[in-house]
Amino acid sequence: MSFLESFRAVRWLRTLNLVLQAVLVLSFFGGLNYVAKNHAWRFDLTKHRKFSLSPESLSYVRNLQRPVHVIVTLSPDNDNPEVKGLIDEYVYATEERTSGRVTRETLDVYQNRRRAEELGVDQAGIIMLISGDKRRIVTIDDLYTMKDKKRDTFKGEQVLTAAILDVSMLKRERIYFVTGHGELRIDNADPQIGLSTLRDQLRLRNFEVEGLDFTSNRKIPSDASLLVIVAPQSAFSRLEQENLRQYLSTNAGRLIMLLTPGKTTSALGLDDLLLDWGVLVHNDVILDSGPENITENLELLIRALAPTHPITKALVDSGSQPLRLGMARTVMPDPGRSLSGGLNTITLAATSPTAWGERGGFRPGEVPRYNPGIDTRPIGGMEPPDRLGVMVASERLAVRDNLPFSVRGGKLVVIGSGDLLTNGRLDNASLLLALNAVNWTVDRDNQLSIPPRPIERFQLSLSAADFTRLRYAVLLGLPGAAMLLGLLVYWTRRA
Template structure:
């Protein structure tokens, strides 16, 4: 009898142990299956962290790994940075999930404190806090937190994170680099000049980090524009371009649907008036005089705050980021331009209502507005002319693009990182070469829930929070006690 009892006890223990092992194996199997095949759902209003099909399609084609390094501190005492870090974390988590393959992510995220992890930050070449750096091999793209939101009336209105992150990834993985030719021979900005006020080496470094190839070209000795030219940039010419140089540009624009970007130096004769007229743009020998204190900063620099909703300036318009420069001239659509239905001219930047474009600025007297000769404000200081060509199949094809900006010093080394200066020149270049113009990821509106309570309602809510849960628990206990007695 005792032996049978003993064997039953051993059998019961074995069965219990076997059940525990089986339950453990089932949990492991369920966890493994859940890790390999699962679905994520964005329950936020407006799905602000969900990736668009367009982004998912680009991520599916990624061949090389992407590192995203976030230098926003998790221990920050600023509530605004805490909210931004939350948005960045949740969005980057979706990029990780979308690029997951066989348990590995092609997009990996690292959170870095540049102050406490100095050796790691130095090895990555990152020294700026509150940025997101996308890195692939030797290429990297830095995103500032002010690029992630559309700000209106000092409030965050829209979250632009997906658009900015996807563009950044595309920049560093792009295999074919657009080739930008910068003209020489007229005192233009150059890559080799590192001086603060007259050099633009910082801009060339930014272009290199964004996968642009930059070369120089002397139009006076060139027989034609090179075949690999994506864009010709004429950055602040101090002397007139020769007629044969202008002819090269005309042929490039008209015959080859070329792209030309001109940054004018106010007070200098550039010799391109005939080319501008053909493309419907008027650049006038004027100097902008600004009287609105909201459009001037200390030292007298102009603060350009008016932008059109054109694709080239839409990001500046949405975010309300100004452009800082020293001087500007009037550049606008030519009211007497030739009638050409294939040509579309858009004005891009403007000064304040209290400004004007002074024609007699070379005189030593204090400038005063003369309505008979001066250009009244707001003064347009940039324009783009785009040509559409109809094919034999009735399809409208993009033709040449000519962009003229009536100021140039905003790309100098001392100003390129100020406010929206870098945005403007990069947008002008990207739009000119059709880079990412087809990327149409909508911004996600940020909705704030505001609850207006009177003082009495606030007190009532406080008392309910204090006393309602204990009262409910006490009532449940009383009901259980009564039911057990019955």
């Protein structure tokens, strides 16, 4: 008998066959993993494509000039899967780039205190974006729109794409706080008259914040993205008034102004500027006879906010606490303003219907009351009805060179309270209002047209009988099915 016909040769052939099969299986899976790693195809089969970036976001992040590091401090009470998935998409979209990549880091601020202190982060539920020496903070709540105090839609892609572009750009918006007329200052840490907390919050969001002494600077700096005037006490000179008017109109400048009661706008030299922008500021002090609208510290509570304007929409949607104002004055759109010229003026915040603007004053110990013909009352036909405004936004849209679209002009926000943003009064509501006002005036976060995605909720409702049937199906049904299958195989092989 030859070797090839022996049982020993058959055993070697079977062994070789098994080895070759194993090699083929390993080669197949190895090649499959190589192809999947280097030539991956991804298909998003979800209804609203929640695991895919929009073409607009992809076009931006794939052309970033600088790398962006995203640090997520998610709350242990809420995993926020939409947020994690979205950030993973930014990382995946830029992983093949040598520069301009997006990387991520998850930070537990309670366990990794050293890293948290290094970054200046002390709370969970925020996203910090860092690119070079520029950084910006986005809260988890900023990524959602609220309805009936519940998360309704997810707008995280729009917010995070804008934030990534903001920190990766070389230019930073510069905000100047005007001084020289007794204004509140950003270098003052006093709780009552200081603005240092607001300054720090703006710097965390990648703004450059500086003071601007108008008395020694005859011109507004060309790099000014926004001017802020907080509670001026003395008049602006003729030259300063003209510089402000030219800055707003000719240069399409941006200005936020907080005016405390006690000084008329004519005494401050701001009458002409305010009338140019359709804003009327009364020389009064707002009082309210409704006890639910006044705190124990005689602070005025403001709950009536414009529901659709970008400055106040987030406060309305989130159902946050009301704004707390100290002494406040009436600010409203000028009834006699020109409706032509592309000027859009809107009341952003207003009092309750029981408030009025006290003009005549009252003696100590005397109960204040409304005096017809003297004090300020709401004007009929103006929005919001039966309420006094305390905050107004004015924007000018102009058509230039016969273009078929409007070119955005200057923006002005006037608040009838001087201490809304002080260190001691800056809470969640007032800070959110201030940041929204700044973002709106400098056109930050408004350049992207990425629609929000609805949040899908699924609820499984089972009765007690349903739970009982499910329990028996799991405990008896599945093992019984396996046993029947085994018996079937047994009888088949026996037959």
